[in-house]
Amino acid sequence: MEKMTYKDFTLHTKTMPDRNGFFGQYGGSFVSPELAVALSEIDHAYQTICHSSQFINELRRIRKEFQGRPTPVYHCERLSKMNGGAQIYLKREDLNHTGAHKLNHCMGEGLLAKFMGKTKLIAETGAGQHGVALATAAAYFGMECDIYMGEVDIAKQAPNVARMRMLGTRVVPVSHGLKTLKEAVDAAFEAYTKEYKNAIYCIGSTLGPHPFPLMVRDFQSVVGIEAKDQFREMTGLLPDAVVACVGGGSNSLGMFSAFLDEPVKIYGVEPLGKGPSYGDHAASIAYGKEGIMHGFNSIMLADENGDPAAVYSIASGLDYPAAGPEHAYLHSVGRVDYKTITDDEAMRAFYALCRYEGIIPALESSHAVAYGMQLAKEMQTGTVLVNLSGRGDKDLDYIAEKYGYGEEYNL
Ligand SMILES: *Cc1c(COP(=O)(O)O)cnc(C)c1O
Numbered sequence: 001m002e003k004m005t006y007k008d009f010t011l012h013t014k015t016m017p018d019r020n021g022f023f024g025q026y027g028g029s030f031v032s033p034e035l036a037v038a039l040s041e042i043d044h045a046y047q048t049i050c051h052s053s054q055f056i057n058e059l060r061r062i063r064k065e066f067q068g069r070p071t072p073v074y075h076c077e078r079l080s081k082m083n084g085g086a087q088i089y090l091k092r093e094d095l096n097h098t099g100a101h102k103l104n105h106c107m108g109e110g111l112l113a114k115f116m117g118k119t120k121l122i123a124e125t126g127a128g129q130h131g132v133a134l135a136t137a138a139a140y141f142g143m144e145c146d147i148y149m150g151e152v153d154i155a156k157q158a159p160n161v162a163r164m165r166m167l168g169t170r171v172v173p174v175s176h177g178l179k180t181l182k183e184a185v186d187a188a189f190e191a192y193t194k195e196y197k198n199a200i201y202c203i204g205s206t207l208g209p210h211p212f213p214l215m216v217r218d219f220q221s222v223v224g225i226e227a228k229d230q231f232r233e234m235t236g237l238l239p240d241a242v243v244a245c246v247g248g249g250s251n252s253l254g255m256f257s258a259f260l261d262e263p264v265k266i267y268g269v270e271p272l273g274k275g276p277s278y279g280d281h282a283a284s285i286a287y288g289k290e291g292i293m294h295g296f297n298s299i300m301l302a303d304e305n306g307d308p309a310a311v312y313s314i315a316s317g318l319d320y321p322a323a324g325p326e327h328a329y330l331h332s333v334g335r336v337d338y339k340t341i342t343d344d345e346a347m348r349a350f351y352a353l354c355r356y357e358g359i360i361p362a363l364e365s366s367h368a369v370a371y372g373m374q375l376a377k378e379m380q381t382g383t384v385l386v387n388l389s390g391r392g393d394k395d396l397d398y399i400a401e402k403y404g405y406g407e408e409y410n411l
Helices: 033-049 053-065 077-083 102-115 129-141 151-156 158-166 181-195 212-220 222-235 250-256 325-332 343-357 363-379 393-403
Strands: 073-076 087-092 120-124 144-150 170-174 199-201 241-245 265-273 289-293 296-300 337-342 383-388
Touching: 033 102, 033 181, 033 199, 033 212, 053 102, 073 077, 073 222, 073 343, 077 087, 077 343, 077 363, 087 222, 087 363, 102 120, 102 129, 102 199, 102 212, 102 250, 120 129, 120 181, 129 144, 129 158, 144 151, 144 158, 144 181, 151 158, 151 170, 158 170, 170 181, 181 199, 212 222, 212 250, 212 325, 222 250, 222 383, 241 250, 241 363, 250 265, 250 325, 250 383, 265 325, 265 343, 265 363, 296 325, 337 343, 337 363, 343 363, 343 393, 363 383
Parallel strands: 087 383, 120 144, 120 199, 144 170, 241 265, 241 383, 265 337
Antiparallel strands: 073 087, 289 296
């Protein structure tokens, strides 16, 4: 496909996806007729309700008073100096309530449910991050919440399971197949198909069938809108480059959407885990190909039967075999460059941010910081704005056990 420049993106967020949820050839909705009925109800509601001033004003108030937005942009003077090269800035989504960007779309989805007269939120969760964010939204709105979770994941993610239960959510164990995320996705969709008159399904990233990739991107776009204004206020300029990690793609699209039509270089960072062999990473765009899974067409990692591949990353939030369809599109037209970072590179960046800035980042976000540091070095001068999608509290026990306190990293 022909490469596009920032000048081609002035209308992007207004015209993409199209009415059927396609970003070019990617996206769409490949679901059962029953589910299609339920999704078209959400689509219709979203297209009308979310543009009403009542909805927009209530979401603004929630973001300010409950979530603590705007989150700041911060200049990492010590890290930039230690690293050498361009100046590194962070958008501090780790300071959003619950410690990550995921609440941005969960509060939007919860508010949509309220305006639609729904009384229950349904979702699946893998590592539990989306489950906790949605449980928070459900408590705020006084709604029931069912989170489907594989039994294997329930055993592995005890703190997040406890958080969800404390917030009043029902964690529904899924005990068939491999008892992890894939089975939980199927179980959540099945429950939603039966219960959609009273319930709404809430996806955890810019993934799944239309209208979810659109809705989640729009709810996350507050990140980029705030960051652009804040960065301009601090420096008088736009950043030369923006960087974010890509799991399903929500924090990155939230950041990128404000910069697509500006003369700014944009980098998405995928997890290369232990290396490029099958099963050792989750770098879907770098190593995947076009295919349909979980109800949408995108670039995905598949096994020899075309089923979602086994994937791995040290960061459980990046551990998904596809990127959202908008990323596949932005890759195909050359507007966003996709790069990879290994577990080891992410760990080095994790300790660097801890020691030079007093910020303990999530392992997911550490991938973005790692690439931001590489890029800053290559650029020599200028500025790099990195989206720090979340804080590292959830990862501390694992890191301390596996890596100690990072003594062996020569920083
Ligand atoms: C879930 C998660 C991610 C990855 O999800 P995206 O939808 O790609 O943003 C990144 N960072 C943190 C902290 C997360 O919890």
